[in-house]
Amino acid sequence: MDEDAEQEGLSVLRGKPVGGWGLLQIAGGTGLAAYTVWALVLMPGFRRVPLKLQVPYMPASSKQVSNVMTLLKGRSGKMVDLGSGDGRIVLEAAKRGFHPALGYELNPWLVRLSYIYAWRAAYHSRVSYRREDLWKVKLNDCSNISIFLAPSVLSLLESKLLAELPDEARVVAGRFPLPTWTPSAVIGEGIDRAWAYDIQSVREAVGGTHRGSDV
Ligand SMILES: C[S@@+](CC[C@H](N)C(=O)[O-])C[C@H]1O[C@@H](n2cnc3c(N)ncnc32)[C@H](O)[C@@H]1O
Ligand SMILES: *[C@@H]1O[C@H](CO)[C@@H](O)[C@H](O)[C@H]1NC(C)=O
Numbered sequence: 001m002d003e004d005a006e007q008e009g010l011s012v013l014r015g016k017p018v019g020g021w022g023l024l025q026i027a028g029g030t031g032l033a034a035y036t037v038w039a040l041v042l043m044p045g046f047r048r049v050p051l052k053l054q055v056p057y058m059p060a061s062s063k064q065v066s067n068v069m070t071l072l073k074g075r076s077g078k079m080v081d082l083g084s085g086d087g088r089i090v091l092e093a094a095k096r097g098f099h100p101a102l103g104y105e106l107n108p109w110l111v112r113l114s115y116i117y118a119w120r121a122a123y124h125s126r127v128s129y130r131r132e133d134l135w136k137v138k139l140n141d142c143s144n145i146s147i148f149l150a151p152s153v154l155s156l157l158e159s160k161l162l163a164e165l166p167d168e169a170r171v172v173a174g175r176f177p178l179p180t181w182t183p184s185a186v187i188g189e190g191i192d193r194a195w196a197y198d199i200q201s202v203r204e205a206v207g208g209t210h211r212g213s214d215v
Pocket of ligand 2: 074075076077078079141142143144
């Protein structure tokens with residue numbers, strides 16, 4: 001177990017001289033069991049992320065992946081997936097020629113799994129997965145971006161993207177659109193829908209007042 005998961009385990013089990021499963025049994029029905037499973041297994045790495053910014057893992061379908069790729073067609077160079085899960089979008093981007101193809105993912109198990117998939121596809125040297133908090137990563141040198149997150153965090157993400165991205169950046173959002181931006185392109189239906197935003201047009205629409213500094 002790595003350091004973070006261990007700390008989480010300790011904080012969950014603090015002061016209880018029982019093993020994990022014993023605690024689960026004692027706690028049965030109180031909700032603590034569910035919390036423990038969630039904290040230890042599903043959300044390791046998230047201890048320092050405020051609760052309202054925590055987005056659970058939910059992998060994109062192959063249709064969603066292909067819609068994201070369609071909206072990034074014609075672009076090349078560096079591609080970044082914010083919250084990369086098991087790395088499926090990054091891997092597909094690498095296969096389509098993006099280099100480097102980079103994913104930020106806080107969950108260490110998903111980072112490991114991503115490398116296993118990349119290895120199996122013989123693309124391990126073309127992808128990179130970093131266990132970093134996407135809210136702390138500076139995006140000033142990113143211009144081909146995909147996001148598959150939850151609606152609760154998207155308006156905060158709008159501010160971050162507007163402040164940091166270069167004008168030529170394109171952001172592709174899957175499943176949920178960015179709440180106040182006007183997309184340049186939309187494809188797919190229902191849950192497979194994806195939206196593309198060109199930052200220059202978004203800045204023009206909001207009056208250019210949100211232009212960030214280059215720090
Ligand atoms: C809905 S899943 C999408 C996974 C992947 N992009 C895909 O489409 O299959 C969102 C992912 O973002 C990760 N995530 C959420 N908040 C994060 C943060 N602050 N920093 C890094 N990763 C985060 C979650 O662990 C989860 O794997
Ligand atoms: C993103 O794609 C554009 C268009 O192909 C390319 O010019 C740019 O260099 C890419 N961005 C990065 C950071 O590589």
